[in-house]
Amino acid sequence: MVLVVSQEVREAIDARRPVVALESTIIAHGLPRPRNLQVALELEDVVRREGAVPATIAVLDGQPHIGLDKEQLERVANEDGIRKLGHRDLPPAVAAGASGATTVSATAQLAALAGVRVFATGGLGGVHRQWTVTQDESADLGLLARTRITVVCAGVKSILDVPATLQRLETLGVTVAGYGTDRFPGFYLSDSGHSVDWTLDSPEQVAEVMRAQDALHAPDAALIVANPVPEEQQLDPGLHARVLADALRACEEEGVTGQAVTPFLLDHLVRHTDGASLEANLAAVRGNVRLAARIATAWTRG
Structure with missing residues (x-):
């Protein structure tokens, strides 16, 4: 499984700057549209205002992403068919090229693999x-x-x-x-x-x-x-x-x-x-x- 770590998150990890992992299930499955995207952007902004880098996590087309750009956040928020992925679902999702929002267990696993120590x-x-x-x-x-x-x-x-x-x-x-x-x-x-x-x-x-x-x-x-x-x-x-x-x-x-x-x-x-x-x-x-x-x-x- 190849993690796709955004440039911003990778640079922060390498420079030992603060990074906070965020789950994506709340975006895809926890809130109605369009409020889900508004909240996703708001939570990332809260992290940034505290001087840290947000790393929202999701699986897109079979690739686990650590850190999403605005277009990817919009996709998780608005695309029909985004699955809900626990950690047990990661292998079949990756193998099938599926897209899904990560729950607590999947987010924690992927964050730890990427070297992110704190998760909200x-x-x-x-x-x-x-x-x-x-x-x-x-x-x-x-x-x-x-x-x-x-x-x-x-x-x-x-x-x-x-x-x-x-x-x-x-x-x-x-x-x-x-x-x-x-x-x-x-x-x-x-x-x-x-x-x-x-x-x-x-x-x-x-x-x-x-x-x-x-x-x-x-x-x-x-x-x-x-x-x-x-x-x-x-x-x-x-x-x-x-x-x-x-x-x-x-x-x-x-x-x-x-x-x-x-x-x-x-x-x-x-x-x-x-x-x-x-x-x-x-x-x-x-x-x-x-x-x-x-x-x-x-x-x-x-």
Whole structure:
């Protein structure tokens, strides 16, 4: 597999300037047109305003791209038939010459291959509710257990089994730290109701943990920096609880299973909160991207 690294990203990596990896699934599958392209350009601009280089990642015509130009971003945002690619989908997509937007797992894998150490996303996947029945767990967890990358996120999606996800991450040896908090955020919510063992209060502290990972020759696992959405921008907790309960009930009544569960629940949340859940999601992503750029800067100064 040949990575196509943009000139801007390659020069930044070679000169040890800060680079932030960004996923492309939010562009192709997470937002309606034309807002998806507007958000993609906005997030790249947030990275640049913090003095770092954005590296949005996608697969185009069978070639993994690390860093997209405006025309390529427009293609991911507007072209019909753009697939959704996890890391398991990368080999067949490359072999078939397919085009796809990368999820957390695929983005993390390709970023690490290109030498990008910091990645910003919205929320991670995790262990699904009723796991004992469905055995449904996001591929994000296994991939992060064997990939040396720092992921800035707003926790895991609140539609998941949060305590089971935290337990699974512990079992897999993935370090989880709250940024400025000892509480684990809940994607749309500042606090999922669960605690974390470690708190980091500055980009420099995060960078020191990254250096310690390398110095200790620790297993190649990710560092998750859980950055809560500001309370004033979170989804109203009461509304969230009520709509999520309705969504879970509707999912069961309609017999939705497997990979269809997550998009069904997320769509239900957007529609039944009049878009408030989407705005909370975007607020979280913006904050994560900004923090990731600052962490990348602190990392390259070491």
